[in-house]
Amino acid sequence: xQQDWPTLKELATAVKNGSSSAIDLxxxxxxxxxxxxxxxxxxxxxxxxxALKRAEAIDRAIAEGKDPGVLAGIPFIAKDNFLILNSETRxxxxxxxxxxxxxxxxxxxxxxxxxxxCVAKANMDAFAHGASTENxxxxxxxxxxxxxxxxxxxxxxxxxxxxxxxxxFALGTDTGGSIRQPAAFCGVVGLKPTYGLVxxxxxxxxxxxxxxxxxxxxxxxxxxxxxxxxxxRDELDSTTIEKDKLGYTNLEKxxxxxxxxxxxxxxxxxxxxxxxxxxxxxxxxxxxxxxAKVSNVSLPSTKLALACYYIIAPAEVSSNLSRYDGIRYxxxxxxxxxxxxxxxxxxxxxxxxxxxxxxxxxxxxxxSGYYDAYYKKAMTVRTxxxxxxxxxxxxxxxxxGPVAPTTAFKIGEKSKDPLQMYLADVMTVAANLAGIPxxxxxxxxxxxGLPIGVxxxxxxxxxxxxxxxxxxxxxxxxxx
Amino acid sequence: xxxxxxxxxxxxxxxxxxxxxxDEIEEFLIxxxxxxxxxxxxxxxxxxxxxxxxxxxGLTNVMRDDQLIDxxxxxxxxxKNLPLKMDDQIQVKRMVE
Numbered sequence: 387x388q389q390d391w392p393t394l395k396e397l398a399t400a401v402k403n404g405s406s407s408a409i410d411l412x413x414x415x416x417x418x419x420x421x422x423x424x425x426x427x428x429x430x431x432x433x434x435x436x437a438l439k440r441a442e443a444i445d446r447a448i449a450e451g452k453d454p455g456v457l458a459g460i461p462f463i464a465k466d467n468f469l470i471l472n473s474e475t476r477x478x479x480x481x482x483x484x485x486x487x488x489x490x491x492x493x494x495x496x497x498x499x500x501x502x503x504c505v506a507k508a509n510m511d512a513f514a515h516g517a518s519t520e521n522x523x524x525x526x527x528x529x530x531x532x533x534x535x536x537x538x539x540x541x542x543x544x545x546x547x548x549x550x551x552x553x554x555f556a557l558g559t560d561t562g563g564s565i566r567q568p569a570a571f572c573g574v575v576g577l578k579p580t581y582g583l584v585x586x587x588x589x590x591x592x593x594x595x596x597x598x599x600x601x602x603x604x605x606x607x608x609x610x611x612x613x614x615x616x617x618x619r620d621e622l623d624s625t626t627i628e629k630d631k632l633g634y635t636n637l638e639k640x641x642x643x644x645x646x647x648x649x650x651x652x653x654x655x656x657x658x659x660x661x662x663x664x665x666x667x668x669x670x671x672x673x674x675x676x677x678a679k680v681s682n683v684s685l686p687s688t689k690l691a692l693a694c695y696y697i698i699a700p701a702e703v704s705s706n707l708s709r710y711d712g713i714r715y716x717x718x719x720x721x722x723x724x725x726x727x728x729x730x731x732x733x734x735x736x737x738x739x740x741x742x743x744x745x746x747x748x749x750x751x752x753x754s755g756y757y758d759a760y761y762k763k764a765m766t767v768r769t770x771x772x773x774x775x776x777x778x779x780x781x782x783x784x785x786x787g788p789v790a791p792t793t794a795f796k797i798g799e800k801s802k803d804p805l806q807m808y809l810a811d812v813m814t815v816a817a818n819l820a821g822i823p824x825x826x827x828x829x830x831x832x833x834x835g836l837p838i839g840v841x842x843x844x845x846x847x848x849x850x851x852x853x854x855x856x857x858x859x860x861x862x863x864x865x866x
Numbered sequence: 867x868x869x870x871x872x873x874x875x876x877x878x879x880x881x882x883x884x885x886x887x888x889d890e891i892e893e894f895l896i897x898x899x900x901x902x903x904x905x906x907x908x909x910x911x912x913x914x915x916x917x918x919x920x921x922x923x924g925l926t927n928v929m930r931d932d933q934l935i936d937x938x939x940x941x942x943x944x945x946k947n948l949p950l951k952m953d954d955q956i957q958v959k960r961m962v963e
Contacts, residue, residue, distance in 0.1 A: 488943040582923040595921050622937070627923055693905050704882060711883075713958055718949030725961045726883070734885030742884055746875070746894060747901060749882045756868060763908050765918030770911065772919060804897050805904060821922030846923070 389574075391554035394460055394608045398501065401459035402448060408441035408459025408503060415461035415505045418552040425533065428546040430466055430524045431507040433473055437461065440503045455500035457615060463547045463556040466507040467514055467590040468494055477590045478522040479512035481736030482716045491588030492623065493557065493599050493616045500615045508543030508556060512738045513707065514564055514592045516540050517810035520801045521740040528797070530572055531836050535794040538568030544602045545572040555603045555612055559589060561596045562695050563789070563814025566826035569602050570789035570839020573828045575856075576602045577609045580847050581821035582627040584613070585620030593702035594625075596695075596818040606827070606856045610634040613849065630850045640854045643677030648782035651682045652689050653813050659792045661832040666788055666840055669829055672862045683782060685774040688816045690767050695815035696808055697751050697764035704748025707741060743804060768819050775820045779845040784855050788813055789826045789839035813841065823849045825856045829863065870898055 391397065400406035416437065419429050441461075444454045464470065467477040469487035476482040494504060511521035519527040519542035527542040529535040530549040537546040541558030545568035548556050558565040560578040569576025577600040584599040591597060601612035611634070618629040649670065654663065674680050712718035712732025719731030737745070751760035778785060790813060800806040817824035822843055829840035842859065844852035870878075875895050879886045886894070942954065950957040 485947055488946065489937075489939050580923075582925070624928060625921070625923065625925065627925070687911065690908055690911055693908050696901065697905060697908075708882075712949065713956060715947035715949070722959055725959050728959050729883040730880075730885040733883055734887075737884065739890070742879075742886070742890070743894060743897065745882045745884060746878050747898060749878045750870070750874075750898070750902075753878070753881070759868070760905060760908075762918060763913065765920065766913035766916040767908055767911055768919040769916050770913060772922065805900050808901075819919075819922075 388551040389549060389604050390551055391604065393605065394457060394554055394611050397460050397554060398456055398458040401444070402453070404448070406459070408444035409438065411459050412437050412441035412461050412503050412505060415553050418550070419463075419506045422550050422552060426528045426530065426546055426550060427509055427525050428527050428537070428543045428550060428552065429463060429506040430478060430509045430543070431474060433470065433504055433506060436473065437503050437505045440498070444501055444503070456611065457497060458501035459503065460501065460555070461503045461505045461553045462497065463506045463508050463544060463553045464494060464504050465510050465541050465544050465556070465558050467510065467559055468557060469588040469590070470494055470504060470507070473507075475507070475590070477513050478510045478524055479736070479738060479741065480523045480717060481710050481732075485715050489588060492585035492620045493589070496616045497612070505553060508541065508547055510543055511540035511740070513590065513703075513741050514540040514559055514561055515703070515740040515744055517563070517567055517807055518795070518800065519543060520797065521738060523738055526797055529794045532794065532834070534796060535836070536571065536797055538571030538794060540564040540568075541576075541602065542568045545569050545574055545576065548572070548574045548602050548604060555601055555608055558600060558602050559592070560598045560600055560818065561592045562699060562818050563811045565600045565602060566814050566824060566839070566841060567790050567810065569826040571794040571837065573831075573837030574602055574604060575606055575609050575828070576600065576826040577613060578817060578824050579613055579617065579849050580627070580823045581818075582625045583629065583849060584616045585623040585626050587620055587622035591706040593699040594706060595702060596699060598818070606853060606860050607637065609825070610637060610853045627847070630847070632850055634850055634853055637854050637857050640858050641677075642673065642858060645678045645784065645855065646782045647673065647678055647680045648683035648778055648785045649680060650688065650785055650787040651684045652686065653787035657791050658788060662788050662792065662838050665830045665838045669840060669859065669863065670786070673859070676862060683778050683785065685771070685778060687767065687770040687774050691771055691816040691819055692808065692812045694764045694767040694771065695811070695819060696747070697760050698768065698819070700744040700748035701752050701761055702748070703744045704752065707737075707745055710736065712736070740804070771816055772820045775816070775822060783844070783851065785843040787841050789841040790814070793832050793834070793836035793838055817843055822846050823852045825852055827856055827859050868902055870895060870902065
């Protein structure tokens with residue numbers, strides 16, 4: 387493991403002033419991607435040819451006196467649910483085998499306009515359904531700290547890629563914790579921005595009222611820069627919102643004595659591991675010593691967040707995944723004799739078990755006779771959860787808690803029991819239901835040497851403030 | 867409290883147009899009932915008079931003129947991924963007897 391990349395700012399400066407080059411950085415990333423493959427399985431597709439071509443073009447532009455942007459020549463890895471023009475995009479599911487993206491995600495376009503180079507596609511739970519990458523049709527991604535354990539999920543490949551130092555940053559998606567939980571399991575920074583802040587055009591949809599795109603990095607400063615490049619209105623995604631007028635870079639130092647932090651009490655009741663808890667309490671002590679006002683706050687409905695999420699998300703999944711019909715793209719069963727059998731066979735053989743489970747749960751909660759008791763009920767519980775967060779942010783600048791109840795679990799430990807796997811999301815789903823920004827930050831290691839994460843949340847569209855405080859936590863934690 | 871029977875699972879799978887194997891039906895029957903039992907806790911919260919949340923960022927419908935915008939997505943490129951096609955048209959299996 388060698389998480390040895392300098393900051394993104396330093397990397398781009400070095401590429402621009404000639405002390406490094408896009409082609410050197412790209413070669414370094416590509417070599418590392420190839421070297422880890424067998425042991426960790428963090429990536430499922432290498433984009434060697436396209437990456438080298440782009441890197442050459444960036445170096446040429448610099449030689450001609452042009453400025454390729456704030457991410458000049460910086461290699462990155464995108465989760466496999468991002469469409470990258472002319473390359474295979476499968477969301478780690480066999481049903482999309484052979485699907486060549488005919489256009490490109492807006493987020494990838496924005497990064498390329500800033501000079502970044504995508505070198506590989508990261509492994510993930512198929513269609514982002516899962517918390518361990520065990521639902522990938524391409525095998526599990528192993529945890530960089532212990533290969534008998536999972537890297538988390540669904541963006542497990544992206545988080546492992548950054549932890550292994552393959553690239554300085556990676557992209558993930560977060561519907562119920564899929565950026566933050568693997569970031570915590572792999573000891574890196576994972577940011578889920580405010581809902582709507584980053585365009586989802588060209589990203590394979592899971593739960594459209596919940597899905598967010600965000601960066602996974604080694605440090606807060608880098609996450610802020612990537613967010614700054616990707617965020618803002620996009621006419622190709624009508625749910626997007628304007629970015630902060632100040633942007634997300636040049637983060638000034640926050641005065642801790644002006645900060646009020648609420649500790650979500652419910653997150654301490656739900657089978658929280660002792661070491662995860664102790665490390666969090668230790669951090670809170672340090673923040674208090676720095677002048678921050680820290681007190682407990684109760685958000686009682688967050689106890690119901692997981693049940694609420696696992697109704698709403700599968701409902702949206704059942705709708706979003708109806709497009710995989712064996713007619714327009716992806717796997718198509720050739721033995722069927724009529725149209726209906728084409729649907730039944732293509733979806734039956736093409737989807738993995740977890741996608742099927744979620745589609746069927748979603749179909750059930752939306753079906754006549756059960757809609758009010760399940761789906762409609764969940765949508766009202768969602769309102770309650772939102773109201774409680776809004777009320778808490780009137781009294782507190784930030785809310786804090788663990789990312790997950792435990793550190794990385796063993797491969798196979800939960801994969802036979804869907805409900806146990808769903809419970810891995812118990813502390814992350816509420817931020818998605820409320821649409822608020824939330825970041826996972828490294829918070830030391832447990833006795834087994836596995837990374838622990840801490841989760842910081844702020845009010846909607848307070849992403850800049852969230853990053854300011856995240857930077858302070860990073861600083862406080864840097865002197866142990 | 868709803869409990870699914872084997873027939874329910876089959877009906878739902880057919881609504882979702884997914885052919886399940888016998889093993890999958892047996893497995894899903896147990897798992898889905900566990901998940902539904904977990905959902906039951908939502909009934910403990912009184913949500914009378916509370917309006918459902920459909921989306922969270924407060925945006926309302928945006929109107930624009932009905933004009934063609936060229937995003938550079940060539941139809942021929944979009945059709946490349948079709949499993950079955952004929953003369954750049956989508957081909958499907960028989961629909962009616």
